[in-house]
Amino acid sequence: MKTKPCLTLFLFTFIRSVSAADSKIEQAVRDQDAQWSKAAESRDVDKLVSFYADDAIVLPAHAAIATTKDSIRNIFQRLLSIPGVALSWKPTK
Structure with missing residues (x-):
């Protein structure tokens, strides 16, 4: 025992x-x-892109799938160039 x-x-x-x-x-x-x-x-696009792996895939709404860092960078550049647009999140759990 x-x-x-x-x-x-x-x-x-x-x-x-x-x-x-x-x-x-x-x-x-x-x-x-x-x-x-x-x-x-x-609005630091280069820093945002640095969080993504080289083989990352981003699925933006109403746009082509982004499969390269350059295409991911373009998504964020376009999105963050819109006046008043803000991106953020905070985990709640």
């Missing part, structure tokens, strides 16, 4: 370490979200 307490301790330790890692990952994602919004707010 000694194995049950050891197993319980192992599982508790494992779950705590996974939870801590998840918290760090979550914070990293939240930080990236905030940086993306800051770049959008400042």
Whole structure:
């Protein structure tokens, strides 16, 4: 019966370490979200594009699919050149 307490301790330790890692990952994602919004707010198109992988695909409304960084850059340049347009988001959970 000694194995049950050891197993319980192992599982508790494992779950705590996974939870801590998840918290760090979550914070990293939240930080990236905030940086993306800051770049959008400042209309820094190059910074916005830097968040996208080389093989990213962007599906803009009523436009062709963007499959290159240049086409993604063009989307943001056109969008952010519209007076009064603002892009931002903030996670709520």
